[in-house]
Amino acid sequence: MKTEISFFLNGSKVIVPVDGHHCLIDILRGPLGLTGTNEGCREGECGACTVIVDGLAVNSCLYPALEAEGKNITTIEGLQGPGNELSLIQQAFVDNGAIQCGFCTPGMIMSAKALLDSNPDPSEEDILEALLGNLCRCTGYVQIVDAVKQAADKLKDKS
Ligand code: FES
Ligand code: FES
Structure with a gap:
């Protein structure tokens, strides 16, 4: 039913x-x-x-x-804009080579967004903690963390 x-x-x-x-x-x-x-x-x-x-x-x-x-x-x-342009976080993943097979990417990006929405100035530790539940089978963690750092910096510049 x-x-x-x-x-x-x-x-x-x-x-x-x-x-x-x-x-x-x-x-x-x-x-x-x-x-x-x-x-x-x-x-x-x-x-x-x-x-x-x-x-x-x-x-x-x-x-x-x-x-x-x-x-x-x-x-x-x-997350995309009205013209289907990538959001700042999505673009940061592209820019940092943080996407390999891409399977984990939507989940990673949503965890990153939830973090940045609540904490616009995260430390590396904050980022690692926010992404703790997201596994990347391609093991691109360094690039993923760099992408989140870049997104945080760009969001700060915008505000
Ligand atoms: S599919 Fe939901 S945590 Fe793996
Ligand atoms: S990019 Fe392949 S699982 Fe993360």
């Missing part, structure tokens, strides 16, 4: 029927068609499925879909 829920997804209200056993990633990638959020382990271990719910980075593979009711949810698709 399905229950209809509504929430704000990348700034727009959506209404979607969900089964009780669905997790958020199931409705994002399924009926909502947003396949930028990747599914890796489905056990809360890899962070590939990270999205932002009410300002916090969460593993959408573990987040019950019914809990999304009334929330503000941002996925990687919500």
Whole structure:
């Protein structure tokens, strides 16, 4: 039996029927068609499925879909500008060679965004802690941390 829920997804209200056993990633990638959020382990271990719910980075593979009711949810698709230009964080990943196979990238970027939204001047330790739940099987961690540092610097310049 399905229950209809509504929430704000990348700034727009959506209404979607969900089964009780669905997790958020199931409705994002399924009926909502947003396949930028990747599914890796489905056990809360890899962070590939990270999205932002009410300002916090969460593993959408573990987040019950019914809990999304009334929330503000941002996925990687919500970061681009109106002309589909890359966000500052996405561009920093490109500039720093922080994308290899790209599987971890949406989750990494969403964790980085949640960090920078709450802490615009993070230390290296803060960045490492924020990315602790995100695994990169290509092991490009140095470039990923550099990308987050660059994004933080550019965001500071803008403000
Ligand atoms: S797919 Fe969600 S943490 Fe790995
Ligand atoms: S770039 Fe391949 S998993 Fe991170």
